[in-house]
Amino acid sequence: MDAFTSHTGVGVPLRRSNVDTDQIIPAVYLKRVTRTGFEDGLFSAWRNDPSFVLNRPEYAAGTVLVAGPDFGTGSSREHAVWALMDYGFKVVISSRFADIFRGNSGKAGLLAAKVDEKVVQRLWDFLEDNPGGVITVDLESRTVRAGEGPDAIEDSFDIDDYTRWRLLEGLDDIGITLGHAEAIDAFEQQRPSFKPVTIYS
Amino acid sequence: MGKTLSEKVWDEHVVRSEPGEPDLLYIDLHLIHEVTSPQAFEGLRLSGRTVRRPDLTLATEDHNVPTVDWDKPIADPVSRTQVETLRKNAAEFGVRLHPLGDLDQGIVHVVGPQLGLTQPGMTIVCGDSHTSTHGAFGAIAFGIGTSEVEHVLATQTLSQSKPKTMAVTVNGSLPEGVTAKDLVLTLIAHTGTGGGQGYIVEYRGQAIEELSMEGRMTVCNMSIEWGAKAGLIAPDQTTFDYIQGKPEAPQGEEWDAAVAHWRTLVTDDDAVFDEEIVLDASTMTPFVTWGTNPGQGVPLGGVVPSPDDFEEPTDRTATEKALEYMGLEAGTPMRDIKVDTVFVGSCTNGRIEDLRLAAEIVKGRRVDSSTRLLVVPGSVRVRLQAQDEGLDVIFKEAGAEWRGAGCSMCLGMNPDTLEPGERSASTSNRNFEGRQGKGGRTHLVSVPVAAATAIRGTLSSPADLEPLEVASTSTGQEG
Ligand code: SF4
Numbered sequence: 210m211d212a213f214t215s216h217t218g219v220g221v222p223l224r225r226s227n228v229d230t231d232q233i234i235p236a237v238y239l240k241r242v243t244r245t246g247f248e249d250g251l252f253s254a255w256r257n258d259p260s261f262v263l264n265r266p267e268y269a270a271g272t273v274l275v276a277g278p279d280f281g282t283g284s285s286r287e288h289a290v291w292a293l294m295d296y297g298f299k300v301v302i303s304s305r306f307a308d309i310f311r312g313n314s315g316k317a318g319l320l321a322a323k324v325d326e327k328v329v330q331r332l333w334d335f336l337e338d339n340p341g342g343v344i345t346v347d348l349e350s351r352t353v354r355a356g357e358g359p360d361a362i363e364d365s366f367d368i369d370d371y372t373r374w375r376l377l378e379g380l381d382d383i384g385i386t387l388g389h390a391e392a393i394d395a396f397e398q399q400r401p402s403f404k405p406v407t408i409y410s
Numbered sequence: 411m412g413k414t415l416s417e418k419v420w421d422e423h424v425v426r427s428e429p430g431e432p433d434l435l436y437i438d439l440h441l442i443h444e445v446t447s448p449q450a451f452e453g454l455r456l457s458g459r460t461v462r463r464p465d466l467t468l469a470t471e472d473h474n475v476p477t478v479d480w481d482k483p484i485a486d487p488v489s490r491t492q493v494e495t496l497r498k499n500a501a502e503f504g505v506r507l508h509p510l511g512d513l514d515q516g517i518v519h520v521v522g523p524q525l526g527l528t529q530p531g532m533t534i535v536c537g538d539s540h541t542s543t544h545g546a547f548g549a550i551a552f553g554i555g556t557s558e559v560e561h562v563l564a565t566q567t568l569s570q571s572k573p574k575t576m577a578v579t580v581n582g583s584l585p586e587g588v589t590a591k592d593l594v595l596t597l598i599a600h601t602g603t604g605g606g607q608g609y610i611v612e613y614r615g616q617a618i619e620e621l622s623m624e625g626r627m628t629v630c631n632m633s634i635e636w637g638a639k640a641g642l643i644a645p646d647q648t649t650f651d652y653i654q655g656k657p658e659a660p661q662g663e664e665w666d667a668a669v670a671h672w673r674t675l676v677t678d679d680d681a682v683f684d685e686e687i688v689l690d691a692s693t694m695t696p697f698v699t700w701g702t703n704p705g706q707g708v709p710l711g712g713v714v715p716s717p718d719d720f721e722e723p724t725d726r727t728a729t730e731k732a733l734e735y736m737g738l739e740a741g742t743p744m745r746d747i748k749v750d751t752v753f754v755g756s757c758t759n760g761r762i763e764d765l766r767l768a769a770e771i772v773k774g775r776r777v778d779s780s781t782r783l784l785v786v787p788g789s790v791r792v793r794l795q796a797q798d799e800g801l802d803v804i805f806k807e808a809g810a811e812w813r814g815a816g817c818s819m820c821l822g823m824n825p826d827t828l829e830p831g832e833r834s835a836s837t838s839n840r841n842f843e844g845r846q847g848k849g850g851r852t853h854l855v856s857v858p859v860a861a862a863t864a865i866r867g868t869l870s871s872p873a874d875l876e877p878l879e880v881a882s883t884s885t886g887q888e889g
Contacts, residue, residue, distance in 0.1 A: 210457075386434065389426050403664040405658045407658070
């Protein structure tokens, strides 16, 4: 997993609340055998609508999704996070995330930044007035910034310390465990020899 | 204070423990199948990682595979791709695989024990919720998600918070003709589907000790159906006898060392469980489900319940919905329910003992003309052993379909599915809506009930069958 300290990218205003995981990626895409390439399934029902925000050229390079409350509710499918990341998103900003979605995001390396609902409103207004406008999300200082001058937006976001630490260090769960490789080696030294193996060397 | 069995096994596998963090647990055996592993291997590939211990990993093909024409390419392209992906991944990462057509192919939870890889005191995981089956040997065994599959592949460990402990003590002996399946279905109806949530459960007491390994596996298999993290049974002489001589069992001095250790794997007298349930086996009877979750069951001699039988509004609504889906009227005697398809198989009841029991009942009889009986061995070895014993002939002579090994109609990922509205009596473990095919209606039953139901065409126990002697001599009695 890449370390995440700060990211600046085109913001995409998704003016919807309760975006569930079936809307993020429908079940038919789960029959696949790959972990990548889910971008075509992202919001697939909405993508048919030419006016859907992701279909508008100004937002084509979007990497920061700004969504309404209760983003990511529904099933536990990790594919929802994979689809967002495969599409190019690095950050999702919302005022409320479903627990499992938030957990899955942290595992996969997608930053789920929880902000005040007013901040979401201001970001939406900013992005719609300035299509293609960028948002900066700084994990170190836990702040989001957008715009300039007197109307500039700057506010803080919430993320739990453990997930923040892991993202800053670029550690996925596996990375963290591999950090304890010596303990695993030591444990293996003491395993009784009668324990079964599937392959003989 | 002493320790419970599961605490002993847990503590033996802690690699690292820090306050406020989950324990890092070492995994002795990682079982793999085609459906939940592709993204895990892909994840390894993307991050340039390898499988840490291919020698503690075993893969087989079970969920998607057809039970006919297994020597031909799989017809369904989606299933074929998943199976081929597993083959590629196993080859690339050096994992031992028993593919379709191999002697040791079969349902992952049947293959582990029959190879002797499932042993007391181990930690065993698999990307499949019925991994709890292996707990029958006194192992901590549970299902994991795809991210965790990748984590185990890469590190041979898992981060896990220690669950609470529960004892289910089943006193007395099961009456003649009442099986482990009836015992566990009775338990689940008693606790509800969420009763075990957050617990590792130890099944104990006389009735559990009297079960064969097959019966113990049936009980542990269904732990997940009442929400338990895992279920296990203390190893004893029955366990040791089952393992001894299996291909991957320890031998010679190693065997002695292993058994000496396994004998210590019992709950200490002064150990305390967080929760305890006590049941009496001697009052149990054949038990069947009427609804759409494994907790919705009644004795075979009972009737379909009415929503009014329940006090909780949520139970009432659930009952109404289930009756509607199942196409059942409250008050109907369970024995009057007409069944279209009987499925004998799955990791719950697809082992040799189950097939012997079914064959004993259908021997010399005919499957009802409007009912179909599908017999699907849990593994190729089970199929071959049954053929050695002539069970296949008994099934075929009775009019049953004798199939190849796999999950088959347990979840209908292969072509073995129910039609909409079709009703089954199934020895598997889940009666969820659509589990065995869209619109299919499932009654979970024991093996004897399945076999007797196939003969009579309605839910039945062997006691309902006419004795063969009477049927074969002409006594002038009406049938
Ligand atoms: S037989 Fe059924 S429950 Fe068992 S592993 Fe296969 S699909 Fe799962």
